[in-house]
Amino acid sequence: MSAINITNVSKIYAGGVEAVKSVSIDIADGEFIVLVGPSGCGKSTLLRMVAGLETISKGTVEIADRIVNDVEPAERDIAMVFQNYALYPHMTVYDNLAYGLKNRGTPKAEIDARVAEAARMLQLEQYLDRKPRALSGGQRQRVAMGRAIVRKPAAFLFDEPLSNLDAKLRVSMRGEIKQLQKRLGTTSLYVTHDQLEAMTLADRLVVLNGGEIEQIGRPLDVYHTPASTFVASFIGSPAMNLLRANREGNRLHFGSQTLEADRLAALPTDLTVGLRAEDLRVAQAGEQSLTLKIDYVEELGAQRLVHGTVDGKPLTAALSPEIDLGETIALTIAPSRLHFFDTTTGKRLTRLTDTSSVIREQVAALEPAIS
């Protein structure tokens, strides 16, 4: 009913900066899509083109099967939540919520009812008469959400709505946003540079890099089969370890150290190997291992992050706090947990005979078309 189709959309700013490069995303009705990427990768630009606040240089944006390239933001049937909330400082919370409805000539009784409903949903009832400056950051954030939901739009657009909040509030607001979106079933496009926020909120993730899509997929698929070294190091915390290796048969040489895996025959001899910190574990006697020279340890409580070097290259392992650490530690990893990337393009390489991961990738690739 209100799907969003972004087709080959580019943005070229005056001065020739190409901030978004031919991006295509098909968002199903009711889906929660998160755009994630480092600062300056064009997330906000893409979102603002969907909102109509930025002109579309190339390509088309369709909302509910209508091409909206030349439609005013107010006519696009979308609502947006801004990073700095953008509440009208001179209006009470009630008026902030009601402003959009008033401008559309909604009858007074209906405005009252909708504002009351939104206020109840967001627990803003006792603040309706206050001005925004008399609210805490979290409450302002709720008002900004309220302003979006009273309009009952076809889509919500969020531009880093939680980045001005403290860590704890961010976690709870994250939950609220997710619940609210599920309850209302409104198609949502959410921009963040926080990979954790992206993982927890998204039905599907869109990882952007330099204005281009690196990968689209469900959070866990992106986590387990990152399409490139960029995605691998961006999604997941701590970032995936990436080590250059030489392959000889089924043996991987990391400088002077060696790991043996299986079914590597189809891979190039020079490649980048990805090892998630949480997949590494202490090697038992007799197991093959990499020796980590420990530099320093970060205690996180439930686990500890051990930073060190393997043959001079940095590597991080997430280990249980019970393990005693010396100067060095022998680590191992299940061969099936290794990721392989091309050293020059950074693209993911698959072991041809690794059927399970091949199938998983194919399913992931088909998914947008199915949904």
Place this chain on the structure above:
Amino acid sequence: MQRVKIFDHVILLMGVFIMVGPLVVALMTSSHEAADIHRNGLSILPGGHFVDTYTKVLTKEGGFTGKITGLRMMMNSLILGIGFAVGKIALSMLAAYALVYFRFRFATILFWMIFTTLLLPLEVRILPSYEVMTALNLTNTYTGLIVPLLASATGTFYFRQFFKSIPDELLEAARIDGAGPFKFFIGVIVPLSKTMMAAIFIIMFVYGWNQYLWPTLMTTDESFFTLVRGIKQILLVWVGSNIPDYNEAFALAILAMLPPVMIVMIFQRWFIKGLTESDK
């Protein structure tokens, strides 16, 4: 902070004395008779003619035609001051709104052109302005008095700077909320500019109230005379054995000062309230 307290107060008191002293002298002197003042000079003690002098100044029909009263002059001054302030605010807000929120070609160049030409003092363009007004038959009208001076570089500049400081997201939120240019101006910009408007109102009211040269040129009909001109008129009677009505001149001066003082006091409260409240 604590250490210099007494010294602070001394400085403040000196300031108060220097600023308020002349006013007290004017007020006290105005309650003496003209002859007394002529003989004894200024005075800091009250004389006995306070009520007479002020009643006379406000209601006496004077001037060459014998028709113009102090009250009338005060009215004229008020019309001029308020007309100025309101007109200038309206005009410069609209100009600044156009400059900041509408992308049109050469906006920056236009702005600086307006700005530099308007920076020229009134006196430089007073003759052409007068020519235009006579050609339009607007001498001896309030329109002629007010309109030619309405365009304000200062006002436009201040409002432009202020609008630029309003976050862009507010405009974007309003666009998504379906507010067009007019609704955005009335519903968001004007309420947000209240404090700015109060500040400009104070400045422009006082400026308009104190105008002397332009009203002198534009009006020959005495019923358009302002208080500032009235004071001058009283002192002009120095002919023959007449003593100028010093007391009346002082009384008029005091009266001429009251409305601006009141405006400043009223709007200042608003102004400060706005300043302290409007942090988002």
